[in-house]
Amino acid sequence: EAGVVQSPRYKIIEKKQPVAFWCNPISGHNTLYWYRQNLGQGPELLIRYENEEAVDDSQLPKDRFSAERLKGVDSTLKIQPAELGDSAVYLCASSMTSGDYNEQFFGPGTRLTVL
Amino acid sequence: QKEVEQDPGPLSVPEGAIVSLNCTYSNSAFQYFMWYRQYSRKGPELLMYTYSSGNKEDGRFTAQVDKSSKYISLFIRDSQPSDSATYLCAMKDTSGTYKYIFGTGTRLKVLA
Numbered sequence: 125e126a127g128v129v130q131s132p133r134y135k136i137i138e139k140k141q142p143v144a145f146w147c148n149p150i151s152g153h154n155t156l157y158w159y160r161q162n163l164g165q166g167p168e169l170l171i172r173y174e175n176e177e178a179v180d181d182s183q184l185p186k187d188r189f190s191a192e193r194l195k196g197v198d199s200t201l202k203i204q205p206a207e208l209g210d211s212a213v214y215l216c217a218s219s220m221t222s223g224d225y226n227e228q229f230f231g232p233g234t235r236l237t238v239l
Numbered sequence: 240q241k242e243v244e245q246d247p248g249p250l251s252v253p254e255g256a257i258v259s260l261n262c263t264y265s266n267s268a269f270q271y272f273m274w275y276r277q278y279s280r281k282g283p284e285l286l287m288y289t290y291s292s293g294n295k296e297d298g299r300f301t302a303q304v305d306k307s308s309k310y311i312s313l314f315i316r317d318s319q320p321s322d323s324a325t326y327l328c329a330m331k332d333t334s335g336t337y338k339y340i341f342g343t344g345t346r347l348k349v350l351a
Contacts (some may be wrong), residue, residue, distance in 0.1 A: 128282070155337070164247060166327050166341025167283065180338075215282055225271050225290070225331070228339065230282030 126150070128231030130216050136237045142204035145234045149197070149218030156193060157228060158201050159215040167215055167230075173199060206238045242266050245328055245342030254351050258315040262328035262342045265309065269330040269340075272304050274313045277325045277344065286326075287313070318349045 129148040137143050149156050154175050159167035170189070171181040175196035184191065188207070193199040203210055213233040219226040245262045252258055260274075270291055275283035287302045289295045289311075295302045301314040311330075315322055325344040331337070 165343050166243075166245075166329070167339075168341070169338055172337060217282075225288070227285055227288070230275075230284065232280070232282045235280075 128216055128218055128229055130214075130231040130234055132234055133232060134235045134237075136239065137206055138239050139208055140205040142202065143206050143236060144200055144202045145214050145216075145236075147199045147201070147216030147231060149199070149216070150229055153218035153220055153229070154196070155219045155221055155226070156199050157217040157219075158191060158199070159217065159230075161213040161215055161233070163212070170201070203236075206236075208238050211236055211238045240265060242340050243328060243330055243342045246345055247343050249346040249348055251348045251350060252318055254318060254320060254349055256318050256349070258318050258322070258347060258349075260313040260315075260326050260328075260345050260347070262311050262330075263309055264311070264330055264340075266330070266332065266340075267306075267309065268332035268334060270333045271331040272302070272311050273329040273331075273339070274300075274302055275327040275329060275341075277327060279324075283327055318347075320349045320351045322349050323347055 156173040158170045161167045171184045173193045191201045215233045216231045217228040219228045243264045273288040274286045277283040292304045292306045299316045303312045325346050327344040328342040329339040
């Protein structure tokens with residue numbers, strides 16, 4: 125069974141440029157999460173989707189970040205414009221539901237460097 | 240003060256040693272306690288999870304939760320160079336929220 129797929133794996137851009145990350149969750153997983161992991165830190169949740177609906181985007185910096193999950197499967201996270209402080213690893217995770225406990229499976233992440 | 244505290248290390252041990260990794264937390268509502276392993280340039284993968292207090296064993300790994308002290312531990316017996324990774328603790332309450340709170344991770348190096 126394929127795991128969570130993310131692309132690109134690495135991205136280097138100049139500040140003020142836009143960037144987008146793509147995630148394909150595990151088949152059958154209704155819940156999708158985007159996390160940001162800064163160097164030497166644990167992941168921090170940005171947004172959670174239940175199917176197509178963003179049910180919690182309270183941690184998403186909405187002035188420059190946006191996300192979508194069309195058809196309740198793949199998802200895209202966008203930053204426009206990128207700032208130096210956005211350099212981090214962006215992790216996508218999925219789970220079957222977001223009930224009391226459901227294991228979250230993580231993708232390999234996209235490492236973003238903003239110059 | 241962070242909700243979850245974890246010593247970032249690095250922790251270096253010889254092969255075969257018993258490794259102890261720990262996290263402390265402040266939120267008494269946490270009921271689910273997870274340990275993730277993250278290899279360099281990879282995403283976290285779940286090693287073990289425990290609900291409420293007690294111990295859980297899986298092969299060379301043992302997870303312990305002491306809710307009275309708000310302290311959790313992961314023990315690795317007979318450590319191997321392949322165990323070299325960052326170990327992240329994560330916690331969640333049962334209020335209906337799905338949100339995991341992660342520690343900063345401890346970098347472990349097992350020397351051959």
